[in-house]
Amino acid sequence: MITVISIFFLISSVSSTVTISISPQTLNRTGDTITIKWSGISSPSDLDWLGIYSPPESPHDNFIGYKFLTDSPNWQTGSGSISIPLTNLRSDYTFRIFHWTQSEINPKHNDHDHNPLPGTHHLLTESNRLTFRFGLNVPEQIHLAFTDTVNEMRVMFVTGDGEERVVRYGEVKEKLENVTVARGFRYELKHMCHAPANSTIGWRDPGWSFDAVMKNLQQGVKYYYQVGSELRGWSEIHSFVSRNENSEETLAFMFGDMGCATPYKTYIRGEEESLSTVKWILRDIEALGDDKGAVVSHIGDISYARGYSWIWDEFFAQIEPIASKVPYHVCIGNHEYDWPMQPWKPDWASYVYGKDSGGECGVPYSVKFNMPGNSSEDTGMVNGPQTRNLYYSYDMGSVHFVYISTETDFLKGGKQYSFIKSDLESVNRSKTPFVVVQGHRPMYTTSTKVRDTAIRQKMIEHLEPLFVKNNVTVALWGHVHRYERFCPISNNTCGERWQGSPVHLVIGMAGKDTQPIWEPRPNHPDVPIFPQPARSMYRGGEFGYIRLVANKEKLTLSYVGNHDGEVHDVVEILASGEVISGSDDDGKDSNIESKSEFAVLWYIEGASVMVLGVILGYFIGFFSRKKKESGTGSSSNGRWIQVKNEET
């Protein structure tokens, strides 16, 4: 009773003096910045905070995110201002200021990162509502994908209402004369299988996901398009280059485990590095010009929303600059799908598939993306939508791309296995000499993930023979948040040529910063060192992505690092079978224009290049890891301590 009275007293005595204002009162679109000003806080604490709420009637504990008032330089005067870019969540926002002190920290009330969640006992003031001008109506989060038909392009987007929307498109920007109607889908709270996804903290109305297919496209031509309707308004005009089966050059940007960054703190830690990944890929896409197409592959662990619904909105807003220009293809990862209620739980997998989807159970992933193919599985929810986008393939130029699911049944005898087998067996090698398979959890890695040993063994037992027999060229995996390239490999043994020994790469380095460590010496757990076995040709810890460039004779994979946007490792794979590792055989690579020591080192002729590469990779990994950890408080004395085993 006493607390209740004193809270009342605080609110009534303090809130009358504290003022808050926002400017502007209306934002036009996602990414626009709001400035929140306050004054009159009589005894400011360094824990006083600004809560961001949407919809405005959300209870105090159900914020979207928060910022400490100490972000404003003169906070100690009791006045200040904070500016933040906001994403349209299809409902209004409000902002509330709370007083909070060290003595009120509740050590049991923590975020996912083990930081205390802010206390909500002393509300000082609340702002007016902030509106997005075209809030419900305007289509946002535009992203493209290939369909099963070569001369088509799919476009998906989100709106607040389910009224009719269309895509209009054409070769001339001023004359978008071709129109297709979009189909709208949505999912409900009851389709989520658990908290936080189905709790009042994590759930927000996801709006309508619209899906339209642009048809009868000519190959390799630049098209302009716009989505929306006359009645409800149009998106901006975007453009893409259509798929070209006969193109001389195939280009892809590939990575796993990216996530997104938010301009506020929230219940889960965001992925700051993902901003650089998107920035450099956008640079590469813009350099392509008007007649070259490309594709993006994000091979699992997509947004890391894990049940906090608005993180999906933040993610799609962040990728829109690239995903509205090139098709954005995905694989399912543990953070989209895994939950104990899911139907796939063989006895060997009891430690493999955990709770990493935060109760989403693959539903947002299945509704917000629509990949080629027709794969689906039941979810653990009796009436929930099926999980889709599990396995599919397409040809682009000289490469046959295959996407698979490591989160659902891939064993011999299953539906997915049959798909992979018949797909690989039916590749036309004169059309696509190269085959690139992608999945989330790695078949090969030298990182210590004891929990994943069983699945690696099953993948080697069931899938590897298919890859080997059908001459898969490259296998790309995520899940481990690092870059690692292997020799051409089969049954743990290095081979010479990729036919019969696919080149495996782990590319889960796009942004998620919790890292499983490399394999330490098992007999010295107190002084761990991390030897690099011969089969691992290059290990890197710098965030980034890989660029794939292929023609009929050669496929090149380059590892681009986020800190300088330059190439740190290269492997060239010739159609004839040769795998040229670590450097460029003719000594010049038009894609690398770099003054950095790394790139220069690659031009040193001779055998020492490989050795240098190995050493460099090792140290780059070591230093960037140390840097990261000192920021997040997960290391003590710079030692390699496993951050959080389940967090991959």
Ligand SMILES: *[C@@H]1O[C@H](CO)[C@@H](O)[C@H](O)[C@H]1NC(C)=O
């Ligand atoms: C928002 O849109 C209105 C109307 O189109 C325009 O006048 C205004 O300048 C825009 N504001 C910003 C911040 O872009």
Ligand SMILES: *[C@@H]1O[C@H](CO)[C@@H](O)[C@H](O)[C@H]1NC(C)=O
């Ligand atoms: C677009 O519409 C025009 C006029 O109806 C038609 O001639 C053309 O074939 C259409 N193009 C596509 C890509 O559908």
Ligand SMILES: *[C@@H]1O[C@H](CO)[C@@H](O)[C@H](O)[C@H]1NC(C)=O
């Ligand atoms: C969330 O899911 C769990 C498990 O299915 C269920 O017990 C609970 O009632 C659900 N909560 C809501 C609010 O639907």
Ligand SMILES: *[C@@H]1O[C@H](CO)[C@@H](O)[C@H](O)[C@H]1NC(C)=O
């Ligand atoms: C997709 O699969 C469903 C069920 O397996 C089937 O009914 C449907 O015809 C398939 N659609 C296509 C386009 O193959």
Ligand SMILES: *[C@@H]1O[C@H](CO)[C@@H](O)[C@H](O)[C@H]1NC(C)=O
């Ligand atoms: C395989 O591809 C080549 C080159 O594109 C083409 O000429 C040939 O008809 C294709 N074969 C089959 C069986 O589709």
Ligand SMILES: *[C@@H]1O[C@H](CO)[C@@H](O)[C@H](O)[C@H]1NC(C)=O
């Ligand atoms: C795989 O490559 C080897 C060596 O080039 C060749 O002999 C074999 O026929 C190929 N297998 C298939 C299924 O393409």
Ligand SMILES: *[C@@H]1O[C@H](CO)[C@@H](O)[C@H](O)[C@H]1NC(C)=O
């Ligand atoms: C894989 O290697 C192991 C041990 O080196 C060997 O026992 C096994 O027969 C090999 N399997 C295949 C399919 O070659």
